[in-house]
Structure formats: C-alpha cells, structure tokens
Amino acid sequence: MDDLLAELRTWLGDALPKWKAKWNGDTSWDALCDWQRMMAEGKWATASWPLKYGGRGLGTMDVLAIEDVVAASGAPQIPGMIGLKNVAPTLMKFGNEEQQKSVARIGSTDEVWCQGFSEPGAGSDLASLRTRAVIDGDEFVINGQKVWTSNGMHASHMQLLARTDPDAPKHKGISAITLSMKTPGVEVRPIKQINGGAEFAEVFFTDVRVPVANLLGPLHEGWMVTMTTLGHERAGVAVFAGRLEQRIRGLIEEVAKRDVRVSPVVSDELAEMYVEARVLGAMARQMLNKIAQGGTPGSEQSVIKMVWSELSQRVDTVVMGLAGIEGVTGENNSATLGYLSARSATIAAGTSDIVKNIIGDRVLGLPRD
Amino acid sequence: MKNATTTEAERAEFRASVRDYLTNASPETRVRAVIDSGTGLDASTWKGLAADLGVAGLLIPEEFGGQGMGMAEMAVALEEAARALAVVPLLSSSVLSTLAIQLTGDEEAFKKYLPGLADGSEIMAFAGLDGAGTHTLARDETYWGLYGTKTAVLNAGIASRFLVVASTPDGTGLFVVDGDAGGVVVNPQDALDLTRPTALVTFEGTEGTRIGGDFTDGLKSLRSFGRIATSAELLGMSERLMEISVDYAKTREQFGKPIGAFQAIKHRCSEMFAHVESMRAAVAAASLVQPEDTAALHEQALVVKAYCARFAPWVAEATIQVHGGIGFTWEHVAHLYLRRVKTDEVLFGDALSCRDELQQILGLTA
Numbered sequence: 001m002d003d004l005l006a007e008l009r010t011w012l013g014d015a016l017p018k019w020k021a022k023w024n025g026d027t028s029w030d031a032l033c034d035w036q037r038m039m040a041e042g043k044w045a046t047a048s049w050p051l052k053y054g055g056r057g058l059g060t061m062d063v064l065a066i067e068d069v070v071a072a073s074g075a076p077q078i079p080g081m082i083g084l085k086n087v088a089p090t091l092m093k094f095g096n097e098e099q100q101k102s103v104a105r106i107g108s109t110d111e112v113w114c115q116g117f118s119e120p121g122a123g124s125d126l127a128s129l130r131t132r133a134v135i136d137g138d139e140f141v142i143n144g145q146k147v148w149t150s151n152g153m154h155a156s157h158m159q160l161l162a163r164t165d166p167d168a169p170k171h172k173g174i175s176a177i178t179l180s181m182k183t184p185g186v187e188v189r190p191i192k193q194i195n196g197g198a199e200f201a202e203v204f205f206t207d208v209r210v211p212v213a214n215l216l217g218p219l220h221e222g223w224m225v226t227m228t229t230l231g232h233e234r235a236g237v238a239v240f241a242g243r244l245e246q247r248i249r250g251l252i253e254e255v256a257k258r259d260v261r262v263s264p265v266v267s268d269e270l271a272e273m274y275v276e277a278r279v280l281g282a283m284a285r286q287m288l289n290k291i292a293q294g295g296t297p298g299s300e301q302s303v304i305k306m307v308w309s310e311l312s313q314r315v316d317t318v319v320m321g322l323a324g325i326e327g328v329t330g331e332n333n334s335a336t337l338g339y340l341s342a343r344s345a346t347i348a349a350g351t352s353d354i355v356k357n358i359i360g361d362r363v364l365g366l367p368r369d
Numbered sequence: 370m371k372n373a374t375t376t377e378a379e380r381a382e383f384r385a386s387v388r389d390y391l392t393n394a395s396p397e398t399r400v401r402a403v404i405d406s407g408t409g410l411d412a413s414t415w416k417g418l419a420a421d422l423g424v425a426g427l428l429i430p431e432e433f434g435g436q437g438m439g440m441a442e443m444a445v446a447l448e449e450a451a452r453a454l455a456v457v458p459l460l461s462s463s464v465l466s467t468l469a470i471q472l473t474g475d476e477e478a479f480k481k482y483l484p485g486l487a488d489g490s491e492i493m494a495f496a497g498l499d500g501a502g503t504h505t506l507a508r509d510e511t512y513w514g515l516y517g518t519k520t521a522v523l524n525a526g527i528a529s530r531f532l533v534v535a536s537t538p539d540g541t542g543l544f545v546v547d548g549d550a551g552g553v554v555v556n557p558q559d560a561l562d563l564t565r566p567t568a569l570v571t572f573e574g575t576e577g578t579r580i581g582g583d584f585t586d587g588l589k590s591l592r593s594f595g596r597i598a599t600s601a602e603l604l605g606m607s608e609r610l611m612e613i614s615v616d617y618a619k620t621r622e623q624f625g626k627p628i629g630a631f632q633a634i635k636h637r638c639s640e641m642f643a644h645v646e647s648m649r650a651a652v653a654a655a656s657l658v659q660p661e662d663t664a665a666l667h668e669q670a671l672v673v674k675a676y677c678a679r680f681a682p683w684v685a686e687a688t689i690q691v692h693g694g695i696g697f698t699w700e701h702v703a704h705l706y707l708r709r710v711k712t713d714e715v716l717f718g719d720a721l722s723c724r725d726e727l728q729q730i731l732g733l734t735a
Contacts, residue, residue: 256732267733271724274731275675276647283650303643353632359642360635364615367630 040107094217114155152201241284316342419489426487448605473581494528525568544577593670603681
C-alpha cells in the first residue's frame with residue numbers, strides 16, 4: 001500500500017496545483033466537476049472500481065487510505081460521490097449493456113446521477129414509497145414525487161425507485177429504473193434548508209414515459225438491487241468516526257490555546273466529548289480491521305452511525321455555545337451554520353430513533369410493535 | 370508483564386473456557402450461598418479459576434510460575450469473573466497485588482512472592498487508599514514501622530499478606546505486611562458490594578518489608594492498570610445486564626404484548642447495546658496498550674475508565690427500570706450487579722475524576 005500512496009502523493013503534488021491555478025479559488029460546481037474529472041483520469045476517484053471499468057480494483061482498506069491522503073492534501077470534495085460510490089457499482093452489477101455505458105461517464109462527470117428514493121410519505125420508512133411506474137406497452141409511465149434528492153439540482157440522470165406492483169407486500173413490488181432528468185414530465189425544485197443551502201431537491205413526475213429497457217435489475221426487485229449496493233458505503237461510517245475524533249482534538253487544542261479559560265463546565269463537556277470520540281474511534285478502527293481481515297461488519301455499523309451522529313451534533317452545539325452572543329448575531333457564521341447543519345446528522349440515512357428500532361429488532365431480536 | 374501475546378481467536382477460546390467453567394462453578398445460587406456464608410471467598414471456584422485455568426498467574430512471567438501474559442488476556446478473565454459475580458480475589462490479588470510487586474522491579478521480591486500468587490495458593494490484598502483524613506506513614510526505626518489506616522481494602526479478610534503504600538522520608542514506598550503481624554487491625558466494612566468484602570485496615574507501628582525504591586511512578590502505573598481492570602469488570606457486568614434485560618423484555622407481557630415491543634423499552638435496550646459495544650471497544654483498545662509506553666497507558670486508562678464508569682452504572686440502573694418492581698427486590702440479581710458496578714465505578718476514580726485528569730493532559734486546565 002505504501003507504493004500506492006506514494007504514487008498518489010506524487011500525482012496530487014502535480015495535479016492539485018494545476019487545478020488550483022486553473023480555477024483560482026473558484027469552488028463552483030463546474031470547478032469541482034473538473035477536479036473529479038482529473039481524479040477519474042488518474043484512476044483515483046474510481047479506485048474501487050474493477051479494472052475493466054477504468055478502476056484499480058482496490059479493496060476497502062486501500063480506498064479508505066486513498067481518501068485519507070486526498071483529504072489531508074487539501075483537495076476539494078468530489079461532487080459526484082453518489083454516482084461513484086452508489087450508482088456506478090449498481091449499474092456494473094445489474095445494468096444492461098446500454099446502462100453500463102454510463103459508468104465511464106459517471107467517473108468523468110459527463111453524467112451526474114442522483115437517487116430518487118425518499119418521498120414525502122416515505123423517509124425513514126423508505127419501503128412505503130408510493131411513486132408508481134405502470135407498464136404501458138414497452139414503456140413505464142411514472143407518476144409521483146421524490147424529496148430530499150441529493151444533487152437533484154445538478155443531476156443529469158436518476159436511479160429511481162418506484163412501485164411496480166401495488167398489491168405485493170411493501171418491500172416487494174418496487175423496481176429500480178434509470179432515466180434522464182431531461183425526460184418530459186420531470187420537474188425539479190430546490191429545497192431550501194434551515195442552514196440556507198439547497199443541496200437537495202424535490203422531483204415531481206407527471207406521466208413520465210421511459211422505455212421498459214430502463215429497468216435496472218429484475219422487475220419488482222428494486223429493493224434488493226438498491227440494498228445490495230448501499231452496502232458499498234458500509235465502511236464510510238468508520239471514516240466519519242475517525243474524522244470526528246480529529247475534529248474534537250482540534251477543537252480542544254484551539255480552546256486550550258485561548259487566553260481566557262473556558263468555564264469548568266464547558267471544559268468538562270469537552271473532556272466528555274473527547275472520551276466518547278476516543279471510544280468511537282476505537283470502535284471504528286476495530287470495524288475496519290475486521291473488514292481488512294475479510295470480515296463483514298454487522299451491528300457495530302449501526303452503533304457507530306448512531307453514536308457518530310449524536311456526538312457530532314453535540315460538538316456543533318458546544319461550538320455554538322462557545323461562540324456565545326456572536327453565534328446569534330451573524331458574527332460567527334461558521335458556528336451558526338455548523339449548528340444548523342448538524343441538525344441533519346441524526347436524521348439523514350435513518351433517524352437515530354429508527355436506528356434504535358433497527359438495533360432492537362434485528363440485533364437484539366426484540367418483538368416488533 | 371507483557372503486551373498481548375495471544376491472538377484475538379485465542380482470547381475468544383480462552384473466554385469460552387472461562388465462561389464454561391464459571392457457568393457451572395459460580396451460578397447465582399452459588400454466589401448467594403457464598404455471600405450468606407460470610408466467608409468472602411468461594412474457595413472451590415477460586416481454586417478452579419486460579420490453579421486449574423491458570424487465571425491467577427496470567428500477569429506473572431513463566432519463570433515465576435505464571436502464564437507470562439498481559440492485560441489483554443487478564444481483561445477477558447476479569448470480564449468473565451465479574452459477569453458471573455464470582456466471589457474471588459482476582460482484582461485485589463491477581464491484578465493489583467501482583468502488578469504492585471512487579472512494578473517495584475525488585476527481583477528478590479518477585480522470587481519470594483510471585484510463585485504463591487501465580488497458582489492462587491496465596492491471596493494478597495492491596496492497601497492503597499488512605500482512610501478519610503489519614504495518611505499512612507512508614508518510619509525508619511530498627512525496621513520499617515507502618516502507621517495509618519487504609520480503607521476499602523478489597524478481600525482483606527482472606528488475605529495472608531498486605532501490600533501497603535506508605536510515605537517514607539524519601540518518597541512513596543511499597544511494603545509487604547504479613548497478615549498476622551503485630552499491630553494489624555482488620556475491621557470489616559458494611560460494603561455495598563456483597564461479592565467482594567472490604568475492610569478498614571489499621572497499622573499501629575506494624576513491621577513492613579519494603580520492596581523496591583521510590584514507588585511514585587509505580588503507583589501511577591498501578592492506578593492505570595486498576596482503571597483498565599475495573600473497566601473490564603464493568604464491561605463484563607454490563608454485557609450480562611443487557612442480556613438479562615433483553616430476555617425479560619421479550620417475555621414479560623403488559624397491555625397484551627411483550628414490553629420489548631414498546632419503543633420506550635426497545636430504545637433503552639438498544640442504548641444499552643450501544644454502550645456495551647462501546648465499552649468493549651474501549652477495553653480492547655486500552656488492554657492492548659504497550660505497558661512500557663506509560664504516557665499512552667495513563668491516557669488510555671483515563672479514557673476507558675471515564676467511559677465505563679459513566680455508562681456501566683447507567684446500564685445497571687436501566688436494568689432495574691426495565692424490570693419494574695421485580696428489579697427492586699432482593700431476590701432479583703440486578704442489585705448484586707448494581708452493587709459491584711457502583712464499587713468498580715469509584716475504585717481508581719469515577720468518570721468525573723478521570724475527566725478531570727484528562728482535562729490536564731489536554732491542556733484545558735492548569
């Protein structure tokens with residue numbers, strides 16, 4: 001792995017200054033896509049993909065090490081993560097020849113993909129989704145609404161989950177369908193969030209017609225198709241945990257350097273968060289070791305997600321508290337935005353309340369309500 | 370003492386054999402019978418654990434009759450013994466006394482004392498904590514004379530020797546005192562933990578044998594090992610309490626369904642699970658620290674104890690809450706765990722005091 005990371009550092013040393021010189025501080029969507037294009041050409045953005053799709057065929061531990069080096073280099077965030085990590089592996093596994101042509105274009109950002117999963121009535125309970133796709137001759141006719149679609153405003157394509165058999169039990173009768181966001185009848189509106197940003201969209205479908213050939217995987221098996229590839233993100237939560245540990249160390253160092261001591265109560269709160277972050281980090285490292293040795297992470301993944309989300313939210317609350325009056329006057333905007341943004345930590349990818357249900361039902365085997 | 374010499378798989382195998390043994394040797398009925406007997410020792414279980422399974426000598430080098438292992442292996446034994454509420458002096462004799470002797474670096478003392486500890490034939494009690502308002506002194510008379518009162522001395526009633534920390538004219542010293550030496554007064558305390566009696570031990574000019582030189586650094590390391598050891602016990606008990614709670618939530622019915630179907634109970638159980646898994650990761654990380662890296666040892670020990678001392682009592686209290694009225698009865702096992710949990714919580718510092726020390730390490734306080 002050392003050779004690989006040395007190669008990456010050399011590549012970054014060359015590519016990153018080039019990108020910075022070209023865009024001169026611009027972090028617009030186009031600038032970020034250009035960075036992803038360079039990262040894909042170097043086979044770094046696509047390192048986990050098999051060789052035949054233009055990847056390096058690397059395992060989880062190598063990919064995580066690459067991501068750490070890239071993050072430490074100060075490189076910008078890659079914009080098309082959903083396409084790279086979730087959609088492309090699904091297309092490789094289930095896509096037909098036509099659909100698989102998209103894989104290379106996902107790497108280069110010639111196509112930007114979103115996932116049409118959540119609905120107004122189907123958030124944590126995703127399987128209760130109601131967007132319908134009815135087969136009419138050789139076409140699906142799609143009607144319904146999606147919400148909280150990440151990258152929805154920028155996306156050129158969508159991996160959609162729609163109900164194709166309304167009579168089947170709720171996890172059955174769902175199909176995965178690919179479509180262009182330019183298809184007539186598709187309307188995209190931004191969702192303005194409590195932090196002022198608009199990273200998500202609502203997508204409306206009114207008599208949208210796409211060929212039946214756009215079906216991804218078997219008919220009525222969309223749940224299985226989607227869940228199979230969501231597994232690709234499993235190790236990601238461990239990376240978040242490691243970064244949170246670093247963040248809390250950084251915050252404590254910053255507070256310790258101040259001329260004025262914080263109150264003993266705040267100081268204890270920082271120590272308490274430090275303890276929990278260290279324990280979380282230990283749990284995450286043990287999960288990664290298990291993956292490295294060929295094991296499959298089980299319940300620890302749900303625990304890490306739950307602990308991470310609640311602890312990271314707490315950090316932003318403490319930072320907001322440290323900002324004092326400046327947190328509400330707009331003078332410490334990063335504390336304010338961090339606090340507001342952190343509200344989503346315990347909601348996104350399954351609310352903490354639902355994660356507790358999942359642990360209770362699936363791990364502890366408690367009776368369902 | 371060494372760092373982990375075994376693999377994870379070997380430790381899992383070791384755990385299974387200790388658990389198997391204790392499931393048969395120390396069921397709840399046995400624990401209660403030993404408590405009622407007032408002897409403070411389940412002698413046959415101790416013999417089986419110490420001599421047959423080799424648990425007493427885990428931390429002792431092979432040349433002195435031990436297993437030559439480290440905290441990673443001892444943590445397994447501590448977890449399992451606490452899980453079974455075994456009435457044995459594992460913590461006081463096989464961890465604290467054993468390590469105190471080794472931390473002096475006094476080879477003569479190793480030869481003299483470790484073999485007896487290694488097979489459990491000798492039980493020693495560590496007397497480290499001065500009683501309220503007292504300070505134990507060692508006076509250099511024609512011999513070292515010890516004066517002072519130690520409190521919360523675990524298993525004092527069954528120990529043949531005491532290891533006593535005392536101030537000397539040239540710093541902190543560690544002394545070995547024979548249990549039947551003149552001027553030793555052992556007053557049993559009405560200890561919260563029924564499975565591990567404590568005593569107030571007073572030394573009135575008692576003769577002690579000093580081992581090693583200045584014990585200041587040794588004591589600091591011993592406190593860190595004590596934090597890791599009590600954390601391992603807290604983990605073992607929390608894991609069992611979670612299992613007991615989950616089993617009860619599956620079978621106890623109210624309002625026409627098992628109470629585990631109610632989210633309030635389900636979430637409480639899920640939080641128990643999260644805390645137990647966190648404790649497991651923390652104990653594993655701390656027990657694998659290289660003992661020679663004292664800075665890392667002290668820091669990791671504070672982290673693990675700050676976590677376990679905070680959340681193991683939470684798990685024990687939640688267990689009583691999940692059980693409702695039955696959890697508040699003497700007959701239910703929950704309080705036996707709660708008592709031992711609360712004792713381990715304060716031994717070598719509770720969560721607040723560990724965080725207090727961490728704040729200094731982190732530069733948050735002077």
